[in-house]
Ligand code: ATP
């Protein structure tokens with residue numbers, strides 16, 4: 001007799017885009033499909049076009065159909081990688097930037113977790129790092145309001161405007177606090193000796209308000225305001241601040257003291273790339289673009305044209321991005337299972353050339369699938 005089951009079906013958009021994106025996104029898809037049936041999850045995948053190659057063939061980097069399918073039919077998405085032309089190409093603009101706008105994905109979220117392998121281990125002295133960097137993704141210097149002119153004294157000058165708003169700062173802060181609580185809920189289910197963070201949930205606000213007292217002042221005040229006026233956050237989360245320069249120093253010296261870190265766009269960009277170096281190859285590091293209604297996982301690496309089509313791409317960043325996507329949809333158990341299968345795979349020595357191994361993309365992917373069972 002068949003037991004009554006309630007399988008949840010998730011519809012996910014897959015946007016491989018360019019270069020190794022076309023190799024690592026199918027790898028992530030294969031891993032999702034290999035999740036044991038005990039998780040009661042089924043996936044329906046929507047294949048979507050975007051990217052520089054698509055622009056070269058069809059004149060658009062992001063077809064309207066992709067936007068519509070993602071918006072109307074999908075619960076989340078996985079993006080591969082997009083090639084950035086080395087010179088300015090008329091009519092071309094990055095599809096990933098446009099997708100973030102269309103789907104209102106206002107934060108970029110990057111977990112920084114020490115792995116049991118590779119450069120990470122040596123660089124870290126085997127410290128148990130488990131931090132989450134949240135980068136505000138809609139404003140700051142990235143509004144690209146720059147101008148250059150020759151002043152009356154004959155000097156060529158360039159000025160960039162930096163936008164910080166109360167609303168964007170508050171929602172980034174709120175996301176940081178919510179994620180700090182969600183991470184705590186996951187930890188509580190882990191055996192104590194596996195927890196990498198044992199204190200109460202903590203959020204660190206990064207800023208430079210000793211110098212930029214108006215813009216960074218508004219950023220920190222807005223986040224503090226959310227904290228002080230939300231009892232759920234105030235009662236359960238420790239809040240601290242770090243000036244961005246000392247944040248860099250501490251992140252490299254003692255990364256194990258951070259839980260959730262929230263930073264304005266530019267500082268967040270720099271911190272999260274620095275943090276990727278802490279834990280090893282680009283091929284290992286996942287990210288997610290997160291809004292209130294949609295999540296899009298995206299490996300941190302680019303399209304790596306130098307190794308595309310050679311079965312050398314490390315699929316782990318994309319596989320972990322798929323797990324991060326599930327985690328942000330509230331499915332932390334299958335997400336943990338994927339993270340663990342990846343750890344086992346690395347520990348057993350299945351490594352692509354970027355980690356000093358000889359395994360192919362397909363071999364690593366199959367090993368992850370096997371260790372999921
Ligand atoms: P793009 O213009 O798309 O950013 P890029 O040339 O900057 O392309 P990146 O993807 O940023 O390429 O990669 C930089 C280096 O890291 C390249 O040498 C690339 O081969 C390597 N690399 C990046 N991702 C991976 C991966 N998943 N597996 C193995 N090597 C990778």
Ligand code: MG
Pocket residue numbers: 301302
């Ligand atoms: Mg690059």
